[in-house]
Amino acid sequence: MGGLAVARPDPDSGPREREVIAAFADITTEAITATRLEDLLALVGQKLCHLLGVGRCSVYMRQDDGRFRGAAGWCGDDGNISAAVQAQEAGIPGDAFSREVIRSGAPVLISDVRNDPRPHRRTMEHWGVRAMLGVPLVFDGDVIGLIFVDNVAREHEYTDDEVALGELFGGLAALVVRQALQAARLAAQAEELDRQKRMLEFLADVHAKLTGAVLEGADIRAVVELLSDLAGAPVALLDEDFAVMTWTAPSALRAGPPSVGERARDRPALRTALADLSAARPSTVLEPSSLTGLGRRHVVCRLIVEGRPSGYLAVVEAGRALGDLDTKLAERGATVLALQVLSERRQIEAEGQARDDFLSDLLNNHRDVTQLARRGLPFGVDLTEPHVLVRLTVESGEGHPHASVARRLVVSDLALRLGTDEPPATTLPGAVVVLVRLGSATPDEVRAHVAAVADALVLRVRIRGGVVSAVCRGPEEFPRAHRELREIEELARSFGWSRRVVTVDELGLFRVVVSSGRVKEAVRFADELVRPVRDHDGADGALLPTWRAFLAAEARVQRAAADLGVHENTVRYRLGRIREITGKDPAALDTLLIARVAFQILELAGWFREAP
Structure with missing residues (x-):
């Protein structure tokens, strides 16, 4: 049978209409006293089942996006089956049956589900449906909901009179359900307003406590501790390089330091998430993930000081789930901490300026020495x-x-x-x-x-x-x-x-060279002394290292040999070669002084680093 739109029952059906009205007496009472929309919808479906003599119903309601989601259900054998129905959706691809009810705005009957192509095959098999009647809830020309009734794996022959009763019932039910929806929305709005009011009151109290603490002289660590107490969760302050500057946690939680700091250094996904934070988007919620390396949810806020990023504030989930209130709390805390950071920075800058002035006077001899000595004591x-x-x-x-x-x-x-x-x-x-x-x-x-x-x-x-x-x-x-x-x-x-x-x-004697201002001449002199030895050095390049070791050993052959790891005679032989090349005795006092300064000059000038 197709989509069957049936007229109102004839006068002989009056007693059945009275049954509908009697059923709605109970529904109206439930609508007035029920605290949950789900309970009212389950009762509506149950009453329709009783009127039609069937044992199961499911109710679907239209969402803001136009989809029809399961809302409630009842079964004569199992009682309330709302949880199972709420996992379903009507009008999905393959469900031409539901779409026909929605499109026509009238009851649609399928007498033989197994041989009808319109219903969603897998759903019908799951529920064991043999015959089903779909009844729309129509209000002001719009289908706001659907009721489906069947007889739980048993055949049931729906008469035209029953289909008409279903349509009548659906029209009346739509009025009650619409009123209940409006009431539920108003209640939700009132609850949301109350929640927002309580949130604003809480945040105002938080702001008062935080600013009060700062005005009373609390430092940054004390503010972080206060935030942790207010949030009931671990709180950490991180610098721009994600190093933990200070952190604290309620003692009852026995929590360790937060891991977001060290993780952010080597987790690109985490660094990317934090890089998106700005004055316009001050906070983000980091979910536990293998990509971020976090095992717990974190609310992270950006600290902005004088328009520049100045670190992060992190609230770590522990003991309870973090919510919107924690995000607002963290943002308020980050604002107060940013002001505290700015205040401390200004204080440090002021103290630093005074110290800079003292050091400047000390380095440039701008004040009397007695006055300078006295000014240094406060620092x-x-x-x-x-x-x-x-x-x-x-x-x-x-x-x-x-x-x-x-x-x-x-x-x-x-x-x-x-x-x-x-x-x-x-x-x-x-x-x-x-x-x-x-x-x-x-x-x-x-x-x-x-x-x-x-x-x-x-x-x-x-x-x-x-x-x-x-x-x-x-x-x-x-x-x-x-x-x-x-x-x-x-x-x-x-x-x-x-x-x-x-x-x-x-620098030794090289200080005299520096003070004389004749550094280039000194380098040329040192180069002229040492270069002949380097030019005549053998393949092993041992002469220059031996000369330097001899100077470092204060002209003691035995010590130089030990430092070089060679025999004393080897050192004496090499010193003889140096004497032959330079015409100067390496052990003579004047040569020792000249060579020592020369080697120091060339070493400081990078001469040996350039040698092959």
């Missing part, structure tokens, strides 16, 4: 104790960090290696100058620490080289020491030193 600098100056030449400009950032990284790393508080430092064009109190350390030990800093920061700050001054024991000695550092830095630039760190003391 933890006692100029009566031995200090050295460290001058590092750093790359600047596009592609390199700002000078203040380079200074902060250098000072922080150097303090960690020295085991002291961060030393005073200042930035000059192309350089960072650090004032280091020696304590029990020596200039050579400071040089080793500075070289380690240069190596550690090579990927973040390009340090071309550095010089450690002679020991200064009074304010009046610093201007001369710094002037000497500048001269050696200029020399290093002309010689092309690459990331070398030296002490002024190790």
